[in-house]
Amino acid sequence: MIRFSAYVSLIFIAMGAMASAASDPDQRAIYVSGEGGYHTYRIPALAVTNQGTVLAFCEGRNGGQGDTGDIDLLVKRSLDNGATWSAQQIVWDDGVNTCGNPAPVVDGATGIVWLLMTWNLGSDHEPDIIAGKSEDTRRVYVTSSKDDGRTWSEPQDITEDVKRPNWTWYATGPGAGIQLKGESPAGRMVIPCDHIESGTKDYYSHVIYSDDHGESWKLGGRTPRPDVNECQVVELRDGRLLLNMRNYDRNQHSRQVAYSDDGGETWRDQRFDTNLVEPICQASICRAGDAILFSNPADPDKRINMTVRRSTDEGTTWQVVETLHGGPSAYSDLAVLADRRVACLYERGAKNPYETITFARFNLSE
Secondary structure, three states: OOOOHHHHHHHHHHHHHHHOOOOOOEEEEEEEEOOOOOOOEEEEEEEOOOOOOOEEEEEEEEOOOOOOOEEEEEEEEOOOOOOOOOOOEEEEEEOOOEEEEEEEEEOOOOEEEHHHHHHHEOOOOOOHHHHOOOOOOOEEEEEEEEEOOOOOOOOOOOOHHOOOOOEEEEEOOOOOOOOOOOOOOOOOOOEEEEEOOOOOOOOOEEEEEEEEOOOOEEEEEEOOOEEEEEEEEEEEEOOEEEEEEEOOOOOOOEEEEEOOOOOOOOOEEEEEEEEHHHHHHHOOOEEEEOEEEEEOOOOOOOEEEEEEEEOOOEEEEEEEEEEEEEEEEEEEEEOOOOOOOEEEEEEEOOOOOOEEEEEEEEEEOO
8 A cells, every 4th residue: 555645756756757857947046145144155065865854065155255264064954855945054163264065975774964074274275285385284074963964963083094194185075975885895985085296286086985884984096197176976887986077187178087996996097078068167976766967067168057967878978958057157966856856956146156056956857
């Protein structure tokens, strides 16, 4: 016997399957710069808990749009797949210092939401950190929630476990990590990251991971070649991992990708994905059943035209399924909601991309 709630859900999903992916998505600004006590909201990240709660993370920037200074890490919660949202909640506020780069992952076995983050002194600027002239450096922290994001544990510094001594700049995510579903290493939680190495000052992407349900975190592999940084990861059907990365090599105005056969401990076959055009910007990638989804500002030079693409052949080819906003847009994060709609949390504006963080949800066509 099917319960009424399950029956309604099945009807809704069936209707979604019949809907065209080109239909107008449901969109609403959930963080608006200048409101709620912060000058600017940036760096969105999404997580959907085992109970279906949607968590929308971002940075609340007090002093302006810049990456330095008094920055807090925030979250809003939705219990109805993004139709309504709670008031914003502070996950981490360390006074005038910088707390940011949210990278959440949900442990499917325990239900615990883990949130990886980075920190630096508010008075330390990125060029000084890279040059080794800052008072402190970039540090990596982790917090967790056992109650679907209502409360959070005291952030713990894990820098010594996941950052090499010759790395200067460091960032987690931004955007969600994943938990592996394959046979080996089953249950591993993987967080995409990036760093800059002293001496050469080259940019690389790498991952960190946990095999003990978040009790400890280890450093995985970095990419074979530089000129990449902010990244996200997706598990392929054959068990390999695909790392999709922001690209600084302007010989190609497109993303770079790399592959791992060992759960992220090493990476190989780094190449350009010329199907995914980009203007040098963060992007998101996630699995949605048999498909892989990708979102970014799809323009070779400007942060405009937030577009969602879908691949049904494990990232070999891509098709546009939604253009969420043709105007200014930048960072984004994708997730699949409990009702199987697709959600995209992204930076959007009329004059610049950092006016709002907007939540969009839509159905994928059959």
